[in-house]
Amino acid sequence: MADLTSNFLGISSPNPFWLASAPPTDKAYNVERAFEAGWGGVVWKTLGSEGPPVVNVNGPRYGAIYGHDRHLIGLNNIELITDRDLYVNLKEITEVKKRWPDRALIVSLMVPCDEESWKAILPLVEETGADGIELNFGCPHGMSERGMGAAVGQVPEYIQMVTEWCKKYYSKPVIVKLTPNITDVRYPARAAKAGGADAVSLINTINSIVEVDLDNFAPVPTIDGKGSHGGYCGPAVKPIAMNMVAEIARDVETAGLPISGIGGITTWRDAAEFISLGCGNVQVCTAAMTYGFKVVQEMITGLSDWMDEKGINSIDEFMGRAVPNVTDWKYLNLNYVTKAKINQDLCIECGRCHIACEDTSHQAITNMVDGKRHFEVIDEECVGCNLCVNVCPVDDCITMEPIAGMDPRTGKPIDPEYANWTTHPNNPSANTEAAE
Amino acid sequence: MSDRQPLSRDVQSARLSAAEYDENFSDLHAPLDWHEAKVEAERCYFCYDAPCMTACPTSIDIPLFIRQISADNPTGSAKTILNQNIMGGMCARVCPTETLCEEVCVREVAEGKPVKIGQLQRYATDHFMESKRPHPFTRKAETGKKVAIVGAGPAGMSCAHHLAREGHDVTVFEARNKPGGLNEFGIASYKSTENFAQREIEFLLEIGGIEIKTGQRLGEEIALDQLTSDYDAVFLGLGLKNTNRLNLEGENAPGCEDAIDYIAALRQAEDKSILSVGRNVVVIGGGMTAIDIAIQTKLLGAENVTICYRRGQDAMNASLYEQELAQTHGVKIMHWRQPNSIKLNEQGEVCGLEVETTSDASGKLSGTGEMQIIQADQIFKAIGQKFDSTLLSDHQVELEQGRIKVSDTRQTSHQKIWAGGDCIVGGEDLTVVAVEDGKIAAQHINSVLQG
Numbered sequence: 043m044a045d046l047t048s049n050f051l052g053i054s055s056p057n058p059f060w061l062a063s064a065p066p067t068d069k070a071y072n073v074e075r076a077f078e079a080g081w082g083g084v085v086w087k088t089l090g091s092e093g094p095p096v097v098n099v100n101g102p103r104y105g106a107i108y109g110h111d112r113h114l115i116g117l118n119n120i121e122l123i124t125d126r127d128l129y130v131n132l133k134e135i136t137e138v139k140k141r142w143p144d145r146a147l148i149v150s151l152m153v154p155c156d157e158e159s160w161k162a163i164l165p166l167v168e169e170t171g172a173d174g175i176e177l178n179f180g181c182p183h184g185m186s187e188r189g190m191g192a193a194v195g196q197v198p199e200y201i202q203m204v205t206e207w208c209k210k211y212y213s214k215p216v217i218v219k220l221t222p223n224i225t226d227v228r229y230p231a232r233a234a235k236a237g238g239a240d241a242v243s244l245i246n247t248i249n250s251i252v253e254v255d256l257d258n259f260a261p262v263p264t265i266d267g268k269g270s271h272g273g274y275c276g277p278a279v280k281p282i283a284m285n286m287v288a289e290i291a292r293d294v295e296t297a298g299l300p301i302s303g304i305g306g307i308t309t310w311r312d313a314a315e316f317i318s319l320g321c322g323n324v325q326v327c328t329a330a331m332t333y334g335f336k337v338v339q340e341m342i343t344g345l346s347d348w349m350d351e352k353g354i355n356s357i358d359e360f361m362g363r364a365v366p367n368v369t370d371w372k373y374l375n376l377n378y379v380t381k382a383k384i385n386q387d388l389c390i391e392c393g394r395c396h397i398a399c400e401d402t403s404h405q406a407i408t409n410m411v412d413g414k415r416h417f418e419v420i421d422e423e424c425v426g427c428n429l430c431v432n433v434c435p436v437d438d439c440i441t442m443e444p445i446a447g448m449d450p451r452t453g454k455p456i457d458p459e460y461a462n463w464t465t466h467p468n469n470p471s472a473n474t475e476a477a478e
Numbered sequence: 479m480s481d482r483q484p485l486s487r488d489v490q491s492a493r494l495s496a497a498e499y500d501e502n503f504s505d506l507h508a509p510l511d512w513h514e515a516k517v518e519a520e521r522c523y524f525c526y527d528a529p530c531m532t533a534c535p536t537s538i539d540i541p542l543f544i545r546q547i548s549a550d551n552p553t554g555s556a557k558t559i560l561n562q563n564i565m566g567g568m569c570a571r572v573c574p575t576e577t578l579c580e581e582v583c584v585r586e587v588a589e590g591k592p593v594k595i596g597q598l599q600r601y602a603t604d605h606f607m608e609s610k611r612p613h614p615f616t617r618k619a620e621t622g623k624k625v626a627i628v629g630a631g632p633a634g635m636s637c638a639h640h641l642a643r644e645g646h647d648v649t650v651f652e653a654r655n656k657p658g659g660l661n662e663f664g665i666a667s668y669k670s671t672e673n674f675a676q677r678e679i680e681f682l683l684e685i686g687g688i689e690i691k692t693g694q695r696l697g698e699e700i701a702l703d704q705l706t707s708d709y710d711a712v713f714l715g716l717g718l719k720n721t722n723r724l725n726l727e728g729e730n731a732p733g734c735e736d737a738i739d740y741i742a743a744l745r746q747a748e749d750k751s752i753l754s755v756g757r758n759v760v761v762i763g764g765g766m767t768a769i770d771i772a773i774q775t776k777l778l779g780a781e782n783v784t785i786c787y788r789r790g791q792d793a794m795n796a797s798l799y800e801q802e803l804a805q806t807h808g809v810k811i812m813h814w815r816q817p818n819s820i821k822l823n824e825q826g827e828v829c830g831l832e833v834e835t836t837s838d839a840s841g842k843l844s845g846t847g848e849m850q851i852i853q854a855d856q857i858f859k860a861i862g863q864k865f866d867s868t869l870l871s872d873h874q875v876e877l878e879q880g881r882i883k884v885s886d887t888r889q890t891s892h893q894k895i896w897a898g899g900d901c902i903v904g905g906e907d908l909t910v911v912a913v914e915d916g917k918i919a920a921q922h923i924n925s926v927l928q929g
Contacts (some may be wrong), residue, residue, distance in 0.1 A: 110520040112513075390588040393526030409527060435523050436588065 044349035045356045046342060048082060048146075050217040051300055053173040054308050055146040057345075058357055059313065059338050062304050062325035063087050063150035063176060063219075066335075068124055070134035071387050074141070078334035080342060083146025084244075085325060087179045088123035091130055091153040092164070096125045102263035105252040105272060116278035117328050118252045120263065121271060122184045123152050123361035128166075132310045135170040148217065152178040152190050155200060157207050164211040176244035177204060180185060180246020182223050192246070200246030205237025217238040217302060220286075227286040235299050237363075242290065243302035243325060245283040247273025276328035280306030284319055288368045308337075310344025316438035317357060318364040319335050342424035363371045372463040379456050380426035380442040388439040391415055395430035395440060402437070403429050414427040415438050421450040484569070487829050489733065489759035493779025500748045502777035506668040507597060515601040518550035518556020521585065522593045528856055529582035530595060535906075535914045536563035538552045541578060544598055548769040549823075556606030557614045559599055563641045565632055567607060567678050568661050569910045570600035574766075576799040607677065611811030613684035618645035620687070626651065626709040628696055630687045632909045633899030634715030635682055636879045637923075642687035642735075644924045649709070651694035654841065659717055659899075661909060663742040668777070696869050702756055703872075706894045711923045715916065716873075716892070718863035724762065726822030729859075733828025737761065737771040738861035756855025759783045760831045762817055763860030765795035766907070771858045771918040772809040783809045788816040789843065790835050800811055818849060819859065830854050865901050878903045887922035896923055 048058040060083035061067050061076050062144045068087040076084055090096055098121055107116040124131060139147045149172045153159040167175060179195030186192040194200045197261075201218060220227060222245040234242050249271050253262035261269025283305020290296050303321030307313050308329040316324050329337050354360050358363035384395065384407075396409040396417050406423035407430060408416060419430075431440045449456050463469050494502070510518060522544040530540040538559050546555035559566035575581075575596035583592035597879040606614070624645045627634045630652035637649045656662060662830025683690075694700050696716065703710045721736045728734060733756070741754075747753055755778040762770050764787035776783045785804065787794060790813050794801060801811060814836045821830030831854045832843040865881045876883045876891035881903045884890055888898045900907055905915075 111517045389530070390521045390584040391525075392584045393528075394523060397526035415527070415529070 044346045044354060045347075046082075048323050048357055050146070050302065051174060051217070052213060053083070053146045053148075054144070054413040055323070056080075056089040056144060057082035057319065057324035057338075057342050059341050060146060060148070060323060060325045061330060062327040062333070063148075063178065064327040065119075065121060066327060067328050069126065069131075069136050073134075073138055073147075077138075077142050077145050078333045080338045080409070081145070081335065082323075083148065083173075083178050085150050086131070086172070088152045088181070089128055089163070089167075090123050090148040090151075091159050092128050095127055096122045098122055098125050099265050101265040102274075103263045105269075106276075107252050107278065114328075115276060116250075116252060116274060116334050117276040117331065118247070118250045118272035118274045120183050120272040120425055123150075123181065123356065124337075125176070126144045128163075129285045132166055132170055133229060134170055135167075139171045147172045148176050150176045150219070152181065152185060153192055155189055155204060159376065160207040160353055161211050164208065167213055172214075174217060174240070175212060176217040176219050176243060177208060178219055178246070179204075180219050180221035180244075181222075182221060183248045183271060192221040192223055195219075195230060195246070196224055202237035202310055205234055205239045209238040217241045217243050219246055219304075220244040222282060222286055227289055228296065231290045231293070231296045231299065235296050239299070241300035241345070242289070242296075242321070244277065244302055245305045246277045246284055248279055248282065250274030255392070256438050262296075265395045271428055275306065276332075277308050278311060279307040279309075284315060286297050287316060287321060288319045290366065291362060291365045292368055299385060307341075308347060310341045313341055313345055314348060314360070316365075317361050319368070320362040320365050322357075338401075356386055375460045376461060376463065376466060377457045377459060377461050378444065379446075380444050381421050381424045381450075382426065382428070382430050382440055383443045384419055384430075384440050385438070386418075388436050389417060390436055390439075391417060392435060393417060394433045394435065397431045398429050403427055423451065425451065480783065481609035486857050487717050487733070487823055487825075487827055489754050490779075491754045492751040493755065494751070496751070499809050500532055501795075503667045503671070503750055506666075508579065509604060510594075510597050510601045511817075513554075515598060518594050519544045520599055522548070523584060523795060525584055530585065530593075532581035533578050533582045533827045534562075535578070535908070535910045536560045536569070536917065537565075538566065538599070540595055541601060544593065547598055547602055550910055552602045552605040553609070553611065555602035559603055560606070560614055561912065562645055563680060563913050564636055564682055565661070565909065565913045566599055567603035568665075568670065569913065570603055570631070571598050571674070572665050573908070573910050574797045574800065574866055576769070598767075605682055613681070615685060615898050617643055617686050619705045620647070621645040621927065622830065623647065623710045624649070624708070624922060625711045625713065625927075626705040627660060627713045627715060628700070628705070629653075629715035629717055629899070629901075630657030630679075630690055630692075631715050631717050631899055631912065632661055633912035633916040634659070634713065635679060635715045636913040637896075637920045638688045638714065639682050639685055640915075640917050640920030641754075641923060642685045644920070644928075646687065646924070646927060650687045650688060650690045650762075651696070651700050651705075652690060653695040655692050657690050657692065659715070663739065663745055664767075665745070665909075666741070666774060668774075670745075673771065698869075701901060702874060702895075704869070704894070706874075710894070710927055711863075711925065712895045713916070713919055714895060714901060715899045715912070716865070716869060716882075716897070716901040718900045719869075720864040721859060722862045722864060724820075724859060724861070726817060728822050728828065731822050731826055731828050733855060734820060734857045735859070737763070737767050737858040738863065740858060741767070741771060744778075750778060752870075753778055754782050757781045759856045759858065760852050760854040761785045761790075761858045761860055762831075763858075763862070764788065764789065764793065765860065766800060767857075768860035769796045769800045769804045769809075772804050773807045774857070775856070776807050776809055778927045780856075782853075785809060785811045786815040786817065786831070786833050786852070787811065787813050789838070815850075818845070820905065821851060828854060828857055831857050861901075881905060886918075888919035889922060 045073040046057040063085040067084045109115045134285030179193030251261045304325040396407045399407040484627040524541045543558040579595045580592035586592035627650045658675040759780045761772045761774045815833040818834040819832040823829040835848040882897040896919040899912035
């Protein structure tokens with residue numbers, strides 16, 4: 043069996059599945075249930091400064107979007123950081139870490155953006171024996187209005203400054219959690235690195251309104267007739283998160299900076315994808331909030347079985363394996379020509395490929411041949427766009443097949459050599475040396 | 479089965495408790511609730527040029543109405559259905575969807591589990607009718623044209639609604655004491671519960687401009703000549719009348735009954751316990767009526783119900799689904815048996831049916847000479863009906879194969895007379911086909927009347 047042991051920033055955990063800082067990690071009771079279920083680590087729900095506890099709304103704090111059969115695919119929330127007393131949390135963290143020495147326990151923090159506040163809290167966290175801290179620079183609602191969370195995460199200079207304070211007053215690893223509510227995630231990541239961060243974790247939740255109640259015309263969740271934007275998470279955000287992870291992983295300035303991947307991870311496959319994009323481990327929240335802590339058992343066994351099948355012995359062996367294959371559009375091979383192919387034995391004749399192609403693409407799929415309902419690709423029209431594959435309800439019924447020789451669409455021979463936009467004759471800023 | 483004469487004939491009413499009758503004659507399929515409907519609707523692939531739509535005799539835009547359900551718009555869904563088929567509610571209950579839309583559903587092809595189109599259609603139409611919304615269609619300005627419709631069954635009422643919508647004044651003449659035709663008198667009780675046929679008629683009449691006159695028999699209270707002279711057009715939705723005969727001795731004996739009449743009585747009986755049913759029932763026939771009478775006598779408390787059909791399973795007009803429905807209700811289906819003689823007791827009442835085994839090995843169906851007697855307190859004939867051609871005995875309207883000959887527009891040989899439903903050539907004995915006939919005829923009548 044593959045070794046799932048994770049050693050992220052020198053913090054060891056029996057597997058790379060951590061629970062993200064969120065409601066599931068708010069107190070010892072939940073965290074210990076998670077450890078019993080098999081989670082490799084947790085990031086304790088964000089602590090704030092000493093003082094009167096944070097106040098949450100008393101109405102609904104979550105909203106959701108659904109796929110078929112009320113399958114939850116996106117969740118948003120307007121909950122704030124922990125609303126429990128700081129010292130109660132610190133005491134529980136200390137006790138849990140003692141009881142579960144083999145699990146990773148990270149403390150998430152969010153205090154005002156001044157050195158004194160950080161200087162005050164960091165020694166208290168150090169005393170708990172927790173394995174590290176994660177700086178919550180991502181929370182997009184409530185706290186950001188008070189100059190914390192995403193308000194810090196959106197200003198690279200602040201990220202660097204706070205990270206530096208943390209490195210100054212705390213001895214263990216510092217993970218900077220990034221907000222996706224920015225234009226280019228590489229800037230905050232570079233700032234974290236410049237500030238001395240040991241790692242970044244991403245993504246935090248995305249600003250969102252998941253639903254408008256059309257009876258009272260207010261966002262959901264609705265609090266007494268009003269709603270505010272909340273943080274969006276769950277399977278629906280995974281593609282956005284993976285792109286941001288990849289951007290940081292392949293940025294020359296942040297290359298090698300450890301990443302903890304977060305964003306809609308629900309199954310072992312999601313985790314494997316994040317890890318292959320350069321994440322040292324992953325953090326999960328929505329899947330646990332939807333199904334309970336037991337889901338980790340699927341993730342552990344799934345990842346292990348897949349690694350066994352692939353002959354991969356450790357997480358490190360495939361970590362970042364996909365990063366070199368993430369490139370810019372301009373470097374994609376324009377001489378790679380594919381055509382859709384419909385497997386007639388599998389085709390159930392729903393016609394979705396035809397109408398998608400006919401109405402919205404390249405008129406390259408028949409609906410009638412010799413007076414009979416029949417769906418077939420017209421190679422002379424097919425640009426190989428993949429839309430038919432995506433809309434087909436049958437697995438593997440339509441495939442994209444690379445072709446060589448003559449392209450029936452252009453009537454021209456396909457150059458077997460790699461060539462991209464940078465040298466293409468239609469590109470006005472193409473490499474002039476090549477053009478001349 | 480027994481070769482011995484039964485000791486006593488056992489035909490009784492009130493075999494069951496009130497609760498058992500209620501249970502047995504409640505809805506065959508519980509209606510889908512909101513979540514079930516949504517989940518089922520989400521299974522639909524919204525096919526291009528959907529095969530289900532082509533298979534529907536009334537061409538309902540099935541992918542669209544299902545998508546409207548999945549998008550929380552059951553009202554719009556019902557309008558999509560009713561626009562093509564004003565009796566979409568009844569069709570949702572009685573259509574043999576397993577041989578129409580659901581048979582060609584791509585999910586039937588793919589996995590043997592079609593989208594439950596019939597049940598979804600019922601969900602949408604029930605929602606609409608129960609929500610007491612205004613009628614979904616508005617009547618056009620009155621044209622002053624008058625149309626007479628003979629027969630208030632599915633064909634006639636569909637035709638009436640479409641014509642009324644176009645602004646014509648419609649009078650429907652119905653021989654029975656209430657409208658509905660087979661929807662009211664012929665459909666198995668558990669398919670149309672809670673007086674649905676009448677509720678649907680009431681809904682349909684909301685369009686305005688339709689008057690129904692009951693107790694009006696063609697050739698008695700009303701005459702075709704009079705109708706063609708008093709009205710601008712006439713539509714005949716006469717249905718079928720005469721049940722085919724077995725031509726066996728004892729056919730008129732007590733206990734040998736016409737399935738159609740019994741089903742009609744059963745439909746009209748509010749208290750099912752008044753219906754007398756035999757302990758041993760034999761049904762002769764292989765169509766939907768045979769299945770309906772067999773299941774319903776079983777539900778009335780008959781102990782042994784046997785359907786005898788003279789050919790094999792494949793030749794049965796009843797769908798496989800219906801056959802299985804009968805079997806799961808405990809009905810025994812005997813294939814390759816034809817009735818040979820009716821056995822009577824000393825009082826001259828039915829006590830058994832002698833059947834002969836048949837074969838088509840020679841290429842032609844014939845008896846093998848092997849006989850067997852099935853104990854029977856009641857024998858039901860369900861061997862088809864004929865059109866009563868004496869209704870048109872003055873030959874103003876041309877017949878073919880014993881039924882009314884019509885063109886594609888359902889116009890008869892008489893320029894002012896159209897016809898549809900079971901009474902026309904090629905009538906398929908399906909509510910949905912009758913509804914379509916009425917619609918097509920109405921469209922043509924309208925175009926003729928509008929000049």
